Amino acid sequence: MIQVINRALDLLELIANDPEYPKSLGELADELSLNHGTCANILKTLVTRGYVEQIGTKKGYILGAKSYGLTGNEAYQKDLLEAAREPMNVLTQSVNENCLLAILKDNQRVVIHRTFAEQDLQVRTADVKPIYDSASGRLLLAMLPNEKIQRFVSKYGLPVGDSWPEILSEDQLYEALSLISQEKLALQTIPNRHVIGLAVPVYKHGLVVSSLSIYLPEYRYMAIDKRKLVLSLRKCADEINNKLV
Template sequence: MIQVIHRALDMLELLGSQPDRVFPLREIAQMLDLHRATCSNILKTLADRGYVERLPGRGGYRLGTLASAWQGLAEHDREISRIARPVLGLLLQKLDETCLIGVIRGAQRVTLECAASDRDLQVRSRQVRGVYSTASGRLLLAFMPADRQATFIQRVGLPEAQVWSEVRSAEDLKKALAGIRRQKLAVSHSPEHVVGLAVPVWRHEQVVASVSVYLPEVRCTPGHRKQIIAALREAGDRISQELTASAE
């Protein structure tokens, strides 16, 4: 029963992240790693209670009228996007590498805003990725409150070896997340030879997002990596300051 509640909340968070969008059943099931029949049954219950609206003519679901409280989550995400957008633009000018700001919604890392490099060899980041497979997802998981983090890991399980090769056990994951918190920096290396680097974005004492840079491994020289980390920390601090000021 508790697992069903978590899944229902994951669905509401996902739909609430883009309240005006209609999500096909197939996409919801894929993004939340659920069997389509299970996903359909939960959505039907949420629709019956008014938390989700089913749109047969448009082939999908969106947030319902009784989920108005979740609109605050979407407003929160839009505020982060608005504040981060010019900072990401400056970061792109400085580094000429793809940079983005992301959050965790359900079991996925969702991109709120992206500034893409136009180099011939560049990284194109999908809007939705697995938490373990991205530097920003790992960082956000590391700073997640302990109870939520434990629940997430219990539901999702450990990362696959090809996704996070250094993590082979629960103890490995615990140490890796502790290291990310200590350094306030996460680094990922994908099988496609893409390097990701991510730092936290704070609002008061809470990490609410992550700003990150993704680039081909061949360009991640020691000197460029050092430049990226310094620029990321500066961008993260600036977004954090503006977010905190906007809440006062």
């Protein structure tokens, strides 16, 4: 076996085990018992080829576009990612909160890109979550045509458990989705985690193709200018929209 190929694949598999968490060079090298210099050289090649992405100089490494492409994941839209990357970095630097870009796939919300803040306490949310169980999922569902929303509800039913506890009937669900659609904004409170999620739509040729979200601890949300936060989120989405024209 060719050792360097094995090491490169080991690195990819280790990064993919927890894709929402950027792993530092030291973490990766120590976990695989690799020399740090050797690990850095392999990572440099993987970054250059697009299979791994480096988040800043100190935050670590996550999977890159090529890795998602190998899986045949249609959710990974190259033009969308290219359009979103810079505006999302600017947004995160501006509000100092984690941001994510997500799309719909079946009955789930799938994250396709993240940016990470410098806060000591950061909100982490799974790459894949049930649609009802996230601000981004609710926003994307609400922005679908009515007939698609009805088909979704007919196929997957109402929210269950704690996924959207305020919704107890179809009428309440349709009313809530209608309000999100009108405001082009979804806001989710997660009481048991004391987390707030906000999401706005991203358009391409007049159609909603993804959601742009911010998730942050409730105590920080209560202490900031909420209107300014939403305006910043919408401004970022508009910048992405303009690049997708």
